[in-house]
Amino acid sequence: MSTGYLVGTGQNPYMGQDLSAAFHHIGFRSLTTVGYPPPWPLALGLLYRIVHAVTSNLLVYNLAIKLPVIAANVGLAYLVGAVLKNLGAGSAAARKAWVFLLLNPFLLYFGAAWGQIDAIVALGTLAALVLLTRERRDGSAGLLALAVAVKPTALPILPVALVYLAGRSLWQAVRYAAVSVVGVVVFGVLPFAVFGWDPTMVLHNLNAHFMKTGTMSLMTVVRLFRDPLLMQGHWWLLGLLWIPALAVTTVFALRHGVGGFDDLVKKSAALVLVFFLTRSWLAEPNVILVLPLVLILTSLGELDRRALTAVWVIPLLFTVFNASPLQLLFVAFADAMEASLSVFGRYESTTLLFRAALVIAWQIAGWWIVVSCLRRVPAVDRGAVGWS
Numbered sequence: 001m002s003t004g005y006l007v008g009t010g011q012n013p014y015m016g017q018d019l020s021a022a023f024h025h026i027g028f029r030s031l032t033t034v035g036y037p038p039p040w041p042l043a044l045g046l047l048y049r050i051v052h053a054v055t056s057n058l059l060v061y062n063l064a065i066k067l068p069v070i071a072a073n074v075g076l077a078y079l080v081g082a083v084l085k086n087l088g089a090g091s092a093a094a095r096k097a098w099v100f101l102l103l104n105p106f107l108l109y110f111g112a113a114w115g116q117i118d119a120i121v122a123l124g125t126l127a128a129l130v131l132l133t134r135e136r137r138d139g140s141a142g143l144l145a146l147a148v149a150v151k152p153t154a155l156p157i158l159p160v161a162l163v164y165l166a167g168r169s170l171w172q173a174v175r176y177a178a179v180s181v182v183g184v185v186v187f188g189v190l191p192f193a194v195f196g197w198d199p200t201m202v203l204h205n206l207n208a209h210f211m212k213t214g215t216m217s218l219m220t221v222v223r224l225f226r227d228p229l230l231m232q233g234h235w236w237l238l239g240l241l242w243i244p245a246l247a248v249t250t251v252f253a254l255r256h257g258v259g260g261f262d263d264l265v266k267k268s269a270a271l272v273l274v275f276f277l278t279r280s281w282l283a284e285p286n287v288i289l290v291l292p293l294v295l296i297l298t299s300l301g302e303l304d305r306r307a308l309t310a311v312w313v314i315p316l317l318f319t320v321f322n323a324s325p326l327q328l329l330f331v332a333f334a335d336a337m338e339a340s341l342s343v344f345g346r347y348e349s350t351t352l353l354f355r356a357a358l359v360i361a362w363q364i365a366g367w368w369i370v371v372s373c374l375r376r377v378p379a380v381d382r383g384a385v386g387w388s
Helices: 002-007 039-055 058-086 093-104 105-113 118-133 138-152 157-166 168-188 189-195 202-206 232-240 241-255 259-279 284-289 291-299 305-320 335-344 348-375
Strands: none
Touching: 002 039, 039 058, 039 138, 058 093, 058 105, 058 118, 058 291, 093 105, 093 291, 105 118, 105 284, 105 305, 118 138, 118 157, 118 259, 118 284, 118 291, 138 157, 138 168, 157 168, 157 241, 157 259, 168 189, 232 241, 241 259, 241 348, 259 284, 259 291, 259 348, 284 291, 284 305, 291 305, 305 348, 335 348
């Protein structure tokens, strides 16, 4: 909400301010800044101009911010259903997947309730893979670049797309890479120049995601023995673990190329999961990116159904023990939120044990899915998605 105000009033969203006077709410005294690249802040600025500048109602503004995420959830359900139907999974399987994504508590909580934007990233990423197999390569590259610019969690899918194309034409792969790079620059860098935003704060904190620790990462287990909010000394090296892990997995996963659409989905799911499993910071909503990929593979019989259950149940349980639902009281019941969090904090050591246990379960389930995606060879090369 603060970001929307700053963008909507022509200010730099990457420089924190005390906005309690603007919103008449004590909770806006915080000087935190947005942690996302420009596309989402620009969308928030537009929503502020359309909604809050007209209604001056915090609840309506808060709801409006969540509408694009809800729309992305709905779009994701229809896209996955269409993909499965055209891959020959059958109408029943396609409808089950459609209902699953529309009514899944995991997506409803993180999307409709919390308003996290990972569903937008997931929708753009899956649509980019579909366009890629339909030989609409420039559109696919542009859409994937936009997804990465919204939230860089989709970046591990780029090498899968490039290897997929390289097996067909090296020139196509080079062009795809070029369009993707240009797209990321246009969506993620150019707005700073166009809108006159000072990037100093961003440049000073480029290493933030390499140094932060916690949430669903293994660092939550480490917290049972020590509690570094930011890694000190040699600990920061763990924040770089995902780089060699992703590099090794990429070589292993793509050494024989990428086959049809189902193989494209499998390799994408594997690389995204390796990225998530080896980071020192993994927010629960990030897992939304891999959910539709695992759902497609499960519906096609490529993955065990227990894998699909683990992908959404574990993060949902984790967020409960992480006290995230209580923080949703911020807009309407700020005092109740503070009181509830204070009570919850008394049981920090107990909830930490539960969170650590869930992280271990997440690691086991995640690596099981990775191995399954990289080990199994599809019985039938379904090739490109054929749309009726």
